[in-house]
Amino acid sequence: MSAPADERIESVLQETRMFPPPADFAAQANISSEEQYQAMCQKAKDDPAGFWGEMAENLDWFKTWDTVLEGDMPETKWFSGGQINASYNCLDRHLKTWRKNKAAIIWEGEPGDTRTLTYQELHREVCKFANVLKKLGVETGDRVTLYMPMIPELAIAMLACARIGATHSIIFGGFSADAIADRNNDAQSKVVITADGGWRRGKEIALKQNVDTSLEKSSSVEKVVVVNRVGCDVEMVPDRDYWWHELMDDVSADCPATPLDSEHPLFILYTSGSTGKPKGVMHSTGGYMLGAMLTTNWVFDLKEEDTYWCTADIGWITGHSYIVYGPLANGTTTLMYEGAPNWPDEGRFWEIVEKYQVNIFYTAPTAIRAFIKWGDEFPNRYDLSSLRLLGTVGEPINPEAWMWYHKVIGREKCPIVDTWWQTETGGIMLSPLPGITSTTPGSCTRPLPGVVPDIVNETGESQPENSGGLLVMTQPWPHMLRTLYGDHDRFIETYFSKIDGCYFAGDGARRDDNGYYWVMGRVDDVLNVSGHRLSTMEIESALVSHPEVAEAAVVGFPHDLKGEGICCFVTLKSGNGSDELLKELTQHVRGQIGAIATPDQIRFAAAVPKTRSGKIMRRLLRDIAAGRESAGDTTTLEDRSVLEKLMAKEDSE
Ligand code: WTA
Numbered sequence: 001m002s003a004p005a006d007e008r009i010e011s012v013l014q015e016t017r018m019f020p021p022p023a024d025f026a027a028q029a030n031i032s033s034e035e036q037y038q039a040m041c042q043k044a045k046d047d048p049a050g051f052w053g054e055m056a057e058n059l060d061w062f063k064t065w066d067t068v069l070e071g072d073m074p075e076t077k078w079f080s081g082g083q084i085n086a087s088y089n090c091l092d093r094h095l096k097t098w099r100k101n102k103a104a105i106i107w108e109g110e111p112g113d114t115r116t117l118t119y120q121e122l123h124r125e126v127c128k129f130a131n132v133l134k135k136l137g138v139e140t141g142d143r144v145t146l147y148m149p150m151i152p153e154l155a156i157a158m159l160a161c162a163r164i165g166a167t168h169s170i171i172f173g174g175f176s177a178d179a180i181a182d183r184n185n186d187a188q189s190k191v192v193i194t195a196d197g198g199w200r201r202g203k204e205i206a207l208k209q210n211v212d213t214s215l216e217k218s219s220s221v222e223k224v225v226v227v228n229r230v231g232c233d234v235e236m237v238p239d240r241d242y243w244w245h246e247l248m249d250d251v252s253a254d255c256p257a258t259p260l261d262s263e264h265p266l267f268i269l270y271t272s273g274s275t276g277k278p279k280g281v282m283h284s285t286g287g288y289m290l291g292a293m294l295t296t297n298w299v300f301d302l303k304e305e306d307t308y309w310c311t312a313d314i315g316w317i318t319g320h321s322y323i324v325y326g327p328l329a330n331g332t333t334t335l336m337y338e339g340a341p342n343w344p345d346e347g348r349f350w351e352i353v354e355k356y357q358v359n360i361f362y363t364a365p366t367a368i369r370a371f372i373k374w375g376d377e378f379p380n381r382y383d384l385s386s387l388r389l390l391g392t393v394g395e396p397i398n399p400e401a402w403m404w405y406h407k408v409i410g411r412e413k414c415p416i417v418d419t420w421w422q423t424e425t426g427g428i429m430l431s432p433l434p435g436i437t438s439t440t441p442g443s444c445t446r447p448l449p450g451v452v453p454d455i456v457n458e459t460g461e462s463q464p465e466n467s468g469g470l471l472v473m474t475q476p477w478p479h480m481l482r483t484l485y486g487d488h489d490r491f492i493e494t495y496f497s498k499i500d501g502c503y504f505a506g507d508g509a510r511r512d513d514n515g516y517y518w519v520m521g522r523v524d525d526v527l528n529v530s531g532h533r534l535s536t537m538e539i540e541s542a543l544v545s546h547p548e549v550a551e552a553a554v555v556g557f558p559h560d561l562k563g564e565g566i567c568c569f570v571t572l573k574s575g576n577g578s579d580e581l582l583k584e585l586t587q588h589v590r591g592q593i594g595a596i597a598t599p600d601q602i603r604f605a606a607a608v609p610k611t612r613s614g615k616i617m618r619r620l621l622r623d624i625a626a627g628r629e630s631a632g633d634t635t636t637l638e639d640r641s642v643l644e645k646l647m648a649k650e651d652s653e
Contacts, residue, residue, distance in 0.1 A: 015399050019406070020438040021415050025388065029435020030301050037436055040449035045475075051450060052078070052478055056290050059084060059329070060093045062259035065286075069476065073503055074496040078287035078478045079262035086266055086289050087130075087163035088257035090328035091123040103333045106307065106356055107152050110199035110339025115152055119331070122156070125248075127255040129153075129160035132247045136223045138191055140165035140258060143268065145189040145221070147171045147180055147211060149198025150338040153227045153244060154314050155324050157193045158267075162285075165260045169268040169280070172315025173198060173205060175594035177213035179278075183270050184218035186280055187485060193244075195227035196234045201340040208234040262286030268485045269317055271423040272535035273494060274506075274524040280485030281317075281423050289329060291427035291479025296326030298448060299417050299431050300360050301389060309335040310362040310391075311349065316532065317423040318393055322362060326427070341367060346374035350382040361409070362391035362419075366530040368401045369561050376408050384409060389434055391417040394531025395563045396519055402441035420444035420519050422505060423533075424495065426479030429453070430517050443516045450477055455511050460499045463510075470523065471509040472502035525618070527556040527564050534597055536618075539566060542592035546585060548572055553608045553616045557601075557625035565600035567625035569608050569646075577604030601625065607642045621646075 021029070031037055044051040049068035056065070056079060065082030094100065104122045107115045117125065138144060144166045148154040154170075161168040169187045171180055184192070194211045197204040208226055212235065215221055226234065227244040236243075266285045270278040296302060300322075308327055312318035314336075327334035335356055341349050349371075353361065371379065390410050392402075397418055406416055415434035421427060429451045430444040437445050447453050454462050455469040463469040473480075480503065484491040498504040508520040522528060525536040536554040543552035551571040559565030570577065570585065582602050590598055609617045624646055 015440055015442050017399075017403075018438045018440050019415070021435055022413060025301075025415055026435045028303075029433070031298055031433045032435045034436050037433060037449065041447075044450035045452065048450070048475065052290070055294055055450075056082075056286070056478075058293060059089050059286070059289055061286075062088075065262060073476045073501065074492055076476045076480070076482075077263055078284065078290075082262040082286055083259040084262055084286045084289065085163065085165075085257035085260055086285055086325060086329075087126060087159045089289055089293070090159060090162075090325060091119060091126060092257060094119045094331045095123060097331075099331045102331065104328060105152055105155060105334055105336055107336045108338065108352060109151070110202070110337075110343055117152060122159075124253045125152075125156045126159040126163060127253045128248055128251050129156050130163040130255040131251040131253075132225070133160055133164060133166060133191065134255075135247070135251065136191055136225070136242075138164065138166050140260070142166045142191075143169055143187040143189045145169050145171060145180070145184055145187065145192045147173065147175075147192060147194045147207060148227065149173055149195055149205070149207065149229060150313060150336055151195065151198070151227065151229055152336065153193075153195070155336070158314070158320075158324055159328075162266060163255060163257050165258045165264055167265045167267055167282075169270070170315050170320070171270070172313060172594075172596070173207060174315075174596040176591055177210040178217070178592050179594055180210060180214035181217035182277060183280075184214065184221055186270075186277070187268055188220040189218075190220060191223045191225065192221050193225045193227075195229040197230040197232050199230060199339050201343045204230045204232050206232065212237075260285055263482065265482070267320065269320065269423055271317075272526055272533045272538060274526050274535055275537055276490070278535075278538070279490065279494070280487075281481045282483050282485045283426050283479070284482050287478030287480070288426050289325060291477065292321045292326035293329035295427040295431075295448060296322060296332070297330050298433060299419060299428050300362070300391065301434050302327075302330050302332050302360075304331070306332060306359040307335060307356050307386075308332050308360040308362075309337075309352070309356075309358045311337065311341070311367065312362075312364070312393075317426075318362075321427050341370065342374070345378070346371075347378040347381055350379045350384060353384055353387065354382040357386040359386055360389045360391070361387055362393065364394040364531040365392055365397040365401055366394065366561060366563055368392065368397070368405050369563075371409075372401060372404050373561065379408055384411065387411075387414055389417065390414045391419055393419045393421070393428075395528045396521060397442060399441035406441075415439060418442075418444045420517070424481040424505075425473075425477075426481065429473070429477075430519075440516065443512070443518050445516045447517075451475075453517065454502070455509055455517075456499055456502070460502070465513045466510055468508055468510045468520065470499065471505045471507045471517070471519065472499050473505070474502050476503075527554075527566060529556075529559075529564050529566060529596065530562045532596055534566070534593075538593060539568065539589060539597055539599070542589045542597070543568060543570060543585060545592065546588045548575075548581065549585070551608060553618065553621055554599075555618050555621045555625050557622065559600065562600075566597065567601040567603070567621075568599045569603050569605045569621055571605055571607055577602075603646075605642075605646055607639070607645075609639075609642045609646070
């Protein structure tokens with residue numbers, strides 16, 4: 001950890017504005033009274049097994065479980081003895097109802113092409129692709145990598161994997177070939193599903209090409225399936241690469257869902273940690289599906305007739321839980337958009353809201369800040385009156401951005417659910433329930449039923465109201481991660497060794513006198529750039545792998561749009577930095593990690609400030625990167641002149 005947690009947990013917000021749920025919303029809400037919420041929370045506390053067991057009856061099981069919960073954190077098993085299939089719960093069970101011909105996915109491509117798949121049609125495609133996977137030799141328990149644009153085939157491929165019990169590992173399309181190779185090697189993926197490319201701001205983003213490069217370094221992959229999305233030239237390697245549409249041409253649409261143990265790994269999703277390589281967060285089938293289904297229903301107050309739109313990319317956990325598994329398990333119509341919010345202009349999202357009469361809209365603070373910057377004229381051009389509920393996720397939302405969202409997008413009529421959760425938690429943990437919770441800008445308010453958080457100090461003591469501390473979970477929940485793939489020790493070390501008996505989230509937070517939670521951000525060396533987690537260490541390793549770099553220290557700094565920007569202090573082996581080298585290093589980081597890790601600033605430094613024991617003093621670097629006078633203690637600094645030089649440089653810039 002770079003700085004004692006309490007240094008980074010200061011309660012900055014004094015927010016008193018309160019917004020009770022609008023009466024008409026409250027009257028129709030799925031959870032509609034405080035008593036109902038309290039009773040659910042109480043039951044979950046007194047009898048967790050009874051509570052979650054009752055909830056799990058909302059899923060379809062091939063075989064009912066013997067035990068709801070076995071063991072305690074970190075080694076928990078949920079619904080042992082039970083058999084279930086995620087794809088069945090998202091598809092087959094709706095086919096027996098009127099939802100058979102309801103739109104499951106409404107998709108819009110960036111160029112404006114559209115496609116709607118009913119539950120019946122989606123089921124058919126999924127069954128066919130599951131048979132394709134089988135034909136390619138994929139078996140229950142194998143890992144399959146998905147590196148795809150936001151097209152229906154991505155959801156189809158996920159559900160097809162789930163159908164036969166292959167564990168999917170989705171890699172966001174902004175990651176580089178090296179990042180794909182690392183993840184394929186770690187997961188030992190057998191098959192990669194990709195596309196020739198995808199559309200982003202009118203440009204073709206090459207994907208297959210990155211996969212080709214990655215395969216030079218990952219030998220476990222035997223087959224590659226390629227969706228023809230943009231029509232660009234790609235090289236197809238015989239006996240390795242196949243076109244999606246050709247494979248789909250001659251398979252049967254009959255593929256019953258495989259009954260799987262509740263604990264069967266549904267997916268692995270890599271996320272950045274403060275040390276080491278990315279962590280393969282592994283989720284189960286039964287517990288994860290229960291969390292995804294319930295939280296979508298509670299937080300987004302789903303109704304049959306809703307058109308629900310989560311703007312995340314499926315390459316992140318938000319897309320897994322709240323575009324695909326959660327909405328489909330509820331029989332919802334989920335909207336999926338391929339491209340950028342500012343293509344062909346900054347009104348695209350609002351055009352989509354009007355066109356499809358979107359009712360529920362879930363996005364990220366970084367997007368909201370961009371909307372504000374682009375100006376009210378874009379949303380004002382469209383009829384947004386279909387919207388009834390708004391949500392945010394990914395980072396703390398600035399109260400002023402919250403107010404803008406409330407006024408300009410929500411027309412002061414839509415509740416806003418600020419949802420706190422993580423890749424590791426699988427689903428939303430802290431969030432208003434829109435029918436009962438009064439909201440306040442910047443707070444994710446209260447835990448959902450069955451979630452038992454606390455704020456503790458470094459020694460695990462519960463903290464009083466309004467004092468900052470570490471956010472932990474004191475009770476297990478069904479949709480928590482089960483392990484880090486291939487590294488169970490790291491799983492225990494990262495989440496369960498810091499605070500005895502608790503899950504440690506890595507965030508600083510406080511609880512106010514209302515019992516509301518205010519999340520202040522990470523307390524470790526993880527950056528939150530546009531709501532995406534990046535580790536300072538990964539970026540440092542990328543920089544140091546360049547032949548001219550001797551040492552690198554990466555810190556975040558406040559950034560208007562991204563929340564946090566990436567600032568790199570680089571010490572060279574010899575010579576001074578040049579503009580050319582700066583560009584080269586920027587490209588180098590993009591090549592190693594991907595475009596999402598593009599440095600915002602690279603500063604050449606003769607040395608970085610270190611403690612006498614040799615630890616980089618990141619706190620000082622953070623102050624310098626933010627252009628702040630460093631108020632912190634510098635008595636442990638090994639060589640004061642280093643700091644003075646860096647500060648002097650800052651002044652001359
Ligand atoms: C941050 C995204 C404040 C937090 C679902 C967490 C938030 C990390 C919020 C997880 C929120 C997410 N308010 N901070 N509503 N939501 N965060 O794994 O620091 O990509 O630990 O999951 O994002 O990021 P991840």
